[in-house]
Amino acid sequence: MLFTILLGLFSAILLIPFGSRLKSKWSILLPLIPTGIFAYYLGFIPKIASGASFVQHIEWVPTLGVNFDFRLDGLSMLFMLLITGIGTGIFFYARTYLKGHPYFDRFFGYLFLFMTAMMGLVLSDNMLLLFIFWELTSISSFFLIGFNNDNKDSRKSAMTAMTITGMGGFFLLAGLVLLGNVAGTYQISELIEYKDRIINSDFYPLILLFIFLGAFTKSAQFPFHFWLPGAMKAPTPVSAYLHSATMVKAGIYLLARFFPALGGTDLWSYPLMIVGGFTMLYAAIHSLFRIDLKSILAYTTISALGILVFLLGVGSREAIIAAAVFILVHALYKATLFLVTGIIDHETGTRDITKLAGLRKVLMPVAIAGILAALSSAGLPGTFGFIGKDLIYEATLHSKENLMLILTILAVITNTCLVAAGFMAGWKPFAGELPREYSQLHLPYKSMWIPPLILGTLGLLFGLFPSFIGKWMSLATANSIFGAETDLKLAIWHGSFNTVLILSLVTLGLGILLYIFNKPSEKKVSFLEKFQSISSQSILTRYSNDIIRFSTWYTGKFHNGYLRSYHLKIILFAEGLLIYKLWMSGPIQIDFDNLTPLTIYEVAVVVILLGALLIVVSTPSRLTAVVSMSVIGYCICLMYVFYSAPDLAMTQFTIDTLSTVLFVLVLYKLPGFLNLASAKQQYRDIVVALGFGAILSIIALKVLYEPIQTQTSDFYGENAYILAKGKNVVNLILADFRGIDTMFETVVLGIAALGVYSLLKLRLKSSEKE
Amino acid sequence: MRSIILQTATRYLLPILLLFSFFLLLRGHYYPGGGFVGGLVASIAFVLHSFANGTEATMKILKRKPLSLIPIGLGISATSVVLPTFFGLPPMTGLWWEEKIPVIGMIGSALFFDLGVYLVVVGVVLTILFTISLTKD
Numbered sequence: 001m002l003f004t005i006l007l008g009l010f011s012a013i014l015l016i017p018f019g020s021r022l023k024s025k026w027s028i029l030l031p032l033i034p035t036g037i038f039a040y041y042l043g044f045i046p047k048i049a050s051g052a053s054f055v056q057h058i059e060w061v062p063t064l065g066v067n068f069d070f071r072l073d074g075l076s077m078l079f080m081l082l083i084t085g086i087g088t089g090i091f092f093y094a095r096t097y098l099k100g101h102p103y104f105d106r107f108f109g110y111l112f113l114f115m116t117a118m119m120g121l122v123l124s125d126n127m128l129l130l131f132i133f134w135e136l137t138s139i140s141s142f143f144l145i146g147f148n149n150d151n152k153d154s155r156k157s158a159m160t161a162m163t164i165t166g167m168g169g170f171f172l173l174a175g176l177v178l179l180g181n182v183a184g185t186y187q188i189s190e191l192i193e194y195k196d197r198i199i200n201s202d203f204y205p206l207i208l209l210f211i212f213l214g215a216f217t218k219s220a221q222f223p224f225h226f227w228l229p230g231a232m233k234a235p236t237p238v239s240a241y242l243h244s245a246t247m248v249k250a251g252i253y254l255l256a257r258f259f260p261a262l263g264g265t266d267l268w269s270y271p272l273m274i275v276g277g278f279t280m281l282y283a284a285i286h287s288l289f290r291i292d293l294k295s296i297l298a299y300t301t302i303s304a305l306g307i308l309v310f311l312l313g314v315g316s317r318e319a320i321i322a323a324a325v326f327i328l329v330h331a332l333y334k335a336t337l338f339l340v341t342g343i344i345d346h347e348t349g350t351r352d353i354t355k356l357a358g359l360r361k362v363l364m365p366v367a368i369a370g371i372l373a374a375l376s377s378a379g380l381p382g383t384f385g386f387i388g389k390d391l392i393y394e395a396t397l398h399s400k401e402n403l404m405l406i407l408t409i410l411a412v413i414t415n416t417c418l419v420a421a422g423f424m425a426g427w428k429p430f431a432g433e434l435p436r437e438y439s440q441l442h443l444p445y446k447s448m449w450i451p452p453l454i455l456g457t458l459g460l461l462f463g464l465f466p467s468f469i470g471k472w473m474s475l476a477t478a479n480s481i482f483g484a485e486t487d488l489k490l491a492i493w494h495g496s497f498n499t500v501l502i503l504s505l506v507t508l509g510l511g512i513l514l515y516i517f518n519k520p521s522e523k524k525v526s527f528l529e530k531f532q533s534i535s536s537q538s539i540l541t542r543y544s545n546d547i548i549r550f551s552t553w554y555t556g557k558f559h560n561g562y563l564r565s566y567h568l569k570i571i572l573f574a575e576g577l578l579i580y581k582l583w584m585s586g587p588i589q590i591d592f593d594n595l596t597p598l599t600i601y602e603v604a605v606v607v608i609l610l611g612a613l614l615i616v617v618s619t620p621s622r623l624t625a626v627v628s629m630s631v632i633g634y635c636i637c638l639m640y641v642f643y644s645a646p647d648l649a650m651t652q653f654t655i656d657t658l659s660t661v662l663f664v665l666v667l668y669k670l671p672g673f674l675n676l677a678s679a680k681q682q683y684r685d686i687v688v689a690l691g692f693g694a695i696l697s698i699i700a701l702k703v704l705y706e707p708i709q710t711q712t713s714d715f716y717g718e719n720a721y722i723l724a725k726g727k728n729v730v731n732l733i734l735a736d737f738r739g740i741d742t743m744f745e746t747v748v749l750g751i752a753a754l755g756v757y758s759l760l761k762l763r764l765k766s767s768e769k770e
Numbered sequence: 771m772r773s774i775i776l777q778t779a780t781r782y783l784l785p786i787l788l789l790f791s792f793f794l795l796l797r798g799h800y801y802p803g804g805g806f807v808g809g810l811v812a813s814i815a816f817v818l819h820s821f822a823n824g825t826e827a828t829m830k831i832l833k834r835k836p837l838s839l840i841p842i843g844l845g846i847s848a849t850s851v852v853l854p855t856f857f858g859l860p861p862m863t864g865l866w867w868e869e870k871i872p873v874i875g876m877i878g879s880a881l882f883f884d885l886g887v888y889l890v891v892v893g894v895v896l897t898i899l900f901t902i903s904l905t906k907d
Contacts, residue, residue, distance in 0.1 A: 646802040647802045647803075647804070647807070650794075650802060650803070650807045651806060651807050651810065654807060654810035654811055654814060655810065657814055658810065658813065658814060658817070658895060658899075661817055661899060662898070662899060662902070665899060665902045665903050666902060669902075669905070723864075724864055724880065725799075725864065725866060725878065726799040726800060726880070727799070727800040727801070728798060728799060728800055728801055728802060728803070728804070730802075730804075731798040731799060731802075731803065731804040731884075732799070732880075734804060734805075734806065734887075735798070735799075735804065735805065735880045735883050735884050735887070736862070736864060736880050736883075739851065739862050739880075739883055740851070740861075740862060742847075742883075742887060743847055743848065743851055743883075746843065746844060746847060746886070746887055746890040746891075747844060749840075749890055749891070749894045750840040750841075750844060750890055750893070750894060752894065752898075753837065753840060753893065753894040753897040753898055754837075754840075754897075756897065756898045756901055756902070757837060757897050757898075757901050760901050760902065760905050761901070
């Protein structure tokens with residue numbers, strides 16, 4: 001399993017050097033990768049369907065409990081097939097959709113990254129690994145939403161999506177770490193064994209809250225739903241892939257994955273039912289007011305996600321079965337509708353449904369795909385959607401008695417609105433008279449209309465032969481969500497004329513009526529916008545604006561760009577900490593008896609040092625100050641030599657020489673010396689400087705009084721020759737014992753040099769322009 | 771400002787200082803010295819040369835931009851870090867040549883690590899100093 005993830009990751013990386021060559025006919029290689037992975041996982045179906053699961057364990061950071069633990073069971077299988085299967089269609093589609101786009105290679109790089117992250121997310125059996133992939137989906141989605149980076153709206157939507165899902169990810173991490181600590185394991189498949197301990201723990205409500213926040217933000221539940229309509233700024237293949245079929249379902253996946261270990265309590269059920277129920281109703285009604293095709297689809301997606309959260313909240317056997325099937329139903333018809341929308345947008349240049357009609361005459365195969373999807377979304381008998389809807393009603397009717405009626409009514413209203421919205425998106429653009437301006441349209445290249453047609457047809461086939469998909473896929477999915485046998489059996493016709501069937505037909509009828517009488521228009525959109533100021537989006541925007549104002553104030557206060565001010569603050573802060581620490585550690589005792597007697601050289605050096613110091617602070621010439629500074633540096637070198645630290649002395653000596661050279665070079669470019677500080681400021685600086693010197697002296701003297709710990713130096717002394725075959729311990733520490741540190745220090749040096757180089761060169765270029 | 775004395779002196783000082791810096795690099799494993807100090811001394815040699823003959827002249831001796839020494843150095847260090855993993859050992863394990871080489875003595879992967887540090891230091895110092903000195907206002 002690891003290799004499929006690595007394959008995706010390497011494909012993304014390889015696009016950096018080779019991407020520009022893939023723009024031509026070689027770009028056909030790109031969709032072959034998801035196709036291959038899809039085929040690979042298809043091969044697992046027979047074993048998964050018989051109840052088996054596959055695991056892979058590779059140690060990564062075992063001490064922190066972070067390992068590459070992968071597990072393929074019914075639930076991850078469904079998601080893997082959706083990710084790679086729909087991914088295959090999307091890759092083929094996008095290759096044509098973005099043909100000739102200057103960032104073609106970049107787009108596929110992001111898409112590969114996203115696909116990899118998503119695969120990793122659903123395969124992870126380790127909570128922290130899951131979190132890493134979870135964040136990676138947010139990041140890659142940020143790039144994909146903001147793909148049209150010259151568009152301001154697009155950038156803003158990407159930021160919003162990133163902020164909301166990132167915030168959720170933060171909570172999720174907290175929740176997972178808490179859960180891991182309570183359970184004592186980070187392995188998800190082991191959690192179920194500790195279910196009692198988790199549920200009875202004091203942290204249980206907090207764990208749930210955090211995990212719910214993660215899931216709600218990712219899966220666009222109210223009040224965090226608003227990032228999803230905004231994310232529709234992304235190119236349509238992205239919307240189809242991320243924002244309907246895969247990424248937004250990550251939250252659902254998370255809830256489903258943790259259902260066996262955390263679910264089944266009131267604390268689990270009620271929040272999910274309330275949030276999910278409200279979201280599904282709110283978004284379904286909202287979708288009727290929209291006229292932009294993608295907007296309609298965005299809100300129906302939010303509503304469908306609401307249904308899934310709601311079902312996981314209900315948590316009965318029937319509800320889990322319904323959720324397991326509905327994930328697939330929704331992914332199939334929603335991805336189709338998005339792809340169809342993309343074609344319409346690509347060909348006509350508009351997504352306004354008040355302007356679109358009669359396109360079946362010019363885009364026949366697209367129309368078939370769209371209508372099939374609309375029918376499946378409406379739940380017409382014979383489509384897969386019908387079965388999905390049946391199961392939802394089955395679930396609400398079998399819920400607790402006091403809730404049964406209200407839940408069923410809620411589901412009926414939501415579904416009625418979704419039927420109407422589905423027709424608006426999948427039927428309306430193709431029905432009626434073709435406007436004259438579109439009569440010249442011709443069918444796009446076949447790699448664009450075949451993927452939606454396949455997905456749409458699958459929706460029909462699964463609906464006609466439900467026992468097939470039930471046996472091979474949904475049963476295993478439902479079992480692994482429920483954590484026990486669910487006896488799922490799908491059938492078109494349950495053999496009796498029961499309440500569920502009546503409800504389904506009533507929904508369909510009401511939905512069609514609603515579709516006929518609800519005329520989408522500009523007016524309704526503007527009606528909705530009146531409520532904008534009380535929406536959760538505006539409230540969050542106001543808060544984030546306050547945060548920006550605060551950080552502006554803070555930055556102005558603390559990061560004013562004056563080196564002297566930074567120095568002052570850093571030193572004052574250090575002084576504060578040190579004084580506090582010295583104060584807390586009790587009375588200061590200094591042992592003067594142990595000091596070695598002064599020698600004549602030392603006295604001489606100190607006298608020179610003090611003289612140089614006086615010159616530095618009193619001279620009006622920068623050059624004199626710099627030279628005197630280097631005198632001080634050399635004096636310190638001599639001190640090192642006296643106390644037999646030749647390595648240190650050599651380094652200090654060369655460094656001092658070079659910094660003097662550097663100073664002189666820079667001085668040469670500086671304007672004349674001006675004394676900007678007032679007398680008052682100078683006194684303040686004197687006090688701060690003397691204070692700092694005094695504190696450091698006290699610490700240095702105090703160290704002598706402390707018992708000397710020699711473990712570390714003994715270790716190096718003893719092992720230098722045995723382990724590293726050297727005699728110079730200082731150098732061995734640098735180049736061997738702590739070599740990794742040195743390695744990264746040299747990297748830092750390199751970065752600093754690059755910084756200087758690019759800053760100065762850039763400045764040169766801009767001055768050349770003038 | 772060109773001083774003929776300094777120019778003549780650097781003609782001999784540059785190779786001697788470079789030799790000395792290399793000496794420091796090689797002896798670092800047993801006696802005071804090492805890649806960092808060696809690199810600093812080598813940079814000082816070039817800086818001295820640039821003082822006497824101008825930065826352009828020094829750049830000519832170097833033949834390439836000092837910036838390019840940084841990736842080379844980092845590459846050498848990183849290789850010596852990663853190399854042991856190919857022999858099934860943890861990274862950074864010291865690998866040693868069996869036989870002694872005359873004058874230099876034992877050669878191990880630590881020496882290459884130090885060599886990388888040496889090159890990075892020369893690259894960094896010269897990049898910073900030369901970039902600044904070549905910047906015209």
